[in-house]
Amino acid sequence: MYNRRSSYAAAVASGSTGTNQTHPAPTRSGAFSHMLNSAHSTPHNLSHSRLSRSVDADGHHSSMSNSWTRGGPLPSYSSQTGYWQGLGGSVQDIPPFFVPSYLRGSKHAEKLHEAHKAKLAAHRDAKSTHSSNAASLSTSSSSVNLHKMAPSHRGLTHEIIERTPPVADEPAPWPTKWNDGDKFAQLDIEDNGRQAKFSGSQKTHDEAAAVRADFPMPRQCGIYYYEITVISKGKDGRMIGVGFSGPKVALSRIPGWEPDSYAYHGDDGQIFSNTTSGKPFGNKFGTLDVIGCGINFRTNTAFFTKNGQFQGTAFRDLKPTMQYYPTVGMKKPGETLRANFGQEPFAYDIDKMVQDEKAAIQAEIARAKSSDKAATNETDFIHQLIGQYLAHDGYVETARAFADEAIEEARALANDEDADIPYPETVEDLDALNRQKIRTAILDGDIDKALKHTTAYYPSVLRDNENIYFKLRCRKFIEMIRRCNEMTAQCHPVPTPPSKRSTASTLNKRNSTATDEYDFEMELDEQLGVHNPTPSWDNKDDDEELDDEDDMEDKEIKLQQLTQDTITYGMELRQEFANDQRREVKRALEDTFALIAYENVRESTLAPLLETAGRVPVAEELNSAILVSLGKSSSAALERLVQITEALVTELADDGGPGAFINVRRDFLQ
Amino acid sequence: MSSSTVSVSAATPTRHPFQRKIDDVKPSKTDINFVIMDYLVSEGYPRAAEKFAKEANIQLPLEEESIQCRVEIRQAIHVGDIDTAITKINDLNPQILDTDPALHFALLRLQLIELIRACTSSATSDITPALNFASSQLAPRAATNLDFLKDLELTMSLLIFLPATSTLQKELTDLLDPCLRRNVASKVNEAILTSMGARGEARMRSLVRLRHWAESKARAAGKDIPPALPLGLQDADERPSDSNGNNGAAADIMVQ
Known part of the structure; x- marks a missing residue:
């Protein structure tokens, strides 16, 4: 049977057993x-x-x-x-x-x-x-x-x-492998670019073979770090250099000898930058040692680690504009290095270093107080922001309660009942109330009411914002499906979809192998003592009309009516926007209509569409559009503050500055 | 979307490239509502929090037990009734003041200021209660801590100058400013929250500071940003009165 078959496939796909009761099939x-x-x-x-x-x-x-x-x-x-x-x-x-x-x-x-x-x-x-x-x-x-x-x-x-087209300034990717196209010829790149091996004969004293990674270390990371494992230091030597270099540095020399090339060498444990004579730095390294190399772009310094131990800061004053690629070089046959660009856990606790850096910056921010305002004005400022946001977005009741409580607080502070309170009474403007009504309607799922109010109070808004109108219409359809679903659940508490359409069964018959699974699942259900209406499946059409309980029958009729209405509405909706060639409109329609394919949407992949949380963005967008139509700013000062802050932090992150260690949303808004 | 750009482009004829970056940020309402709710709950505005949960259709965080208590403590500190505040804090969790001597001292000093204020407000008053309180409660604590001692000395000097407030130096007027009570109250609130394992500071405060920090950092680094980054707080207060009235009236007619 068709739906059995597909639910079985889904069960296999999601790695669960055949006993589960999900039937996301489009009966x-x-x-x-x-x-x-x-x-x-x-x-x-x-x-x-x-x-x-x-x-x-x-x-x-x-x-x-x-x-x-x-x-x-x-x-x-x-x-x-x-x-x-x-x-x-x-x-x-x-x-x-x-x-x-x-x-x-x-x-x-x-x-x-x-x-x-x-x-x-x-x-x-x-x-x-x-x-x-x-x-x-x-x-x-x-x-x-x-x-x-x-x-x-x-x-x-x-x-x-x-779903906007990709922006021109795409985020800079981080290195993922050695670049087969950016190496000295005698190196072999193996294992999906993770391993570099010296395959040629030994070079002359000055010559070596180096390879760069596929991408430079992105400054936006703040700190970038990678590790290499010396798989083999070859037969007779460990002339291995680990570090980073600019894109134009010659690859025929060991890293560290050229300008814009920096490295830590295994044979003597010294560090090199633009010189053939190194500076004493750390331990030598050889086979099976894990060497880590990192840059802190905020301080423009580089450091190395060996087998999980910090070896110290090796280089300072790195050029803030240069693109540095992870680079390794070697010169003895058989020398093999394996890179870990983060695909695997690191030997050194680099996470802690980044955490510490973050914590230091957070502490700096916590100390930051406005220069022109006293710290206490912060509270006044925040209260203004909140008050304005609540009024702006039409949270009328909250705005009133907040103002009351804030005034109460201010009175207490002033030690004076009649003190001049800096909190103005919230302006009870009609628009705020209207907007509140519309929002409430949408949040309650009553899209018709929202449409009615909007058309009555702000006739131009839906006309001028066709996309919002479209979204409201789609949402209404989703709400209808929601109701159908709820009623279905009431009528048929058993999770198996009881109703069916004849077309579904003809489809089922096309699948010859399905019967096995069908029987198999039935058996399982019986073993588990689950009431399973499926045996009478094919006669269900008759049974439906002869339902024993009256109110059940009543609900059944209502459900049928609702289903009919939903279909009718869906067809209207489709017709209304049939000629709309916009990609996003087509897409949204497809998404929405896909919902009807499911008898039990809640257990399908489309379930998120049905969530009531989906009402919020529609309500907010409509509210913004109304505000714009009234000549007000579409975003409240608090939103503006978030926007500005995020943009500033991005600006501070682009060159690897302190902003790189801040994720505004994660660290401050959640 | 189109909506957000309209108002901005109208305000700034030659748009700074940074303005576009700002407009490209699309903060989620869910996040903002969360920040608001977080503030209402952690700073103690229970009625607003309750309404907001309803109106914005979000869950009220489960901190209801402490919120009322924290509001009462805040109010007590705000009106200068430090005795009550300390009792309530100790009822809630005696560990809070035990483990934070600086906070305890700040509260006691606040109490001393109130005593001084009371006894200097009329010429006939007796300053003995203030002196007694200072020597019994504050002096022992100040003996072990230089910062405390300095604070105590400064506070005691109020006795000499009051009630002539007009000639006071700034350090002393600050002591009489209600802001001091507000600051202490907010520190107490944070301490209570931290003691419950919650995040001490409301995210809103961190956010406001982040903006200050980011702006000053960006300016110090010579980033190409406009000289002013207005939030539109004033703007929003002034403009609506004009366009609002017209539209509201028009809408009224429509409805009828």
């Missing part, structure tokens, strides 16, 4: 196939992309998702396998994403991760345009959009904003 799909185009192909695509999504979060997306599809446990859809194979091939062009431990949670890591996801999405999009409609629906709606949404619990609406 209604037949009824809506005219809206979804070939909706029947959705489920296994979805389950597949859920897999790839979850794996993608860990940064190892391609190989696993690929092998799963290649395994192809869905014989009747073998035509789809070709498509996925094609996708897998292209995704593999993008190397897996990793974050070095000490950069986890940093702003730069977040940016790079975003960029990586965007790249993957772009690849998938590019592929999907060549394939069928159904495929593009599933890739765009689930794997790309949803996984971007999930972490922040944002609704569908934000997707449209965030």
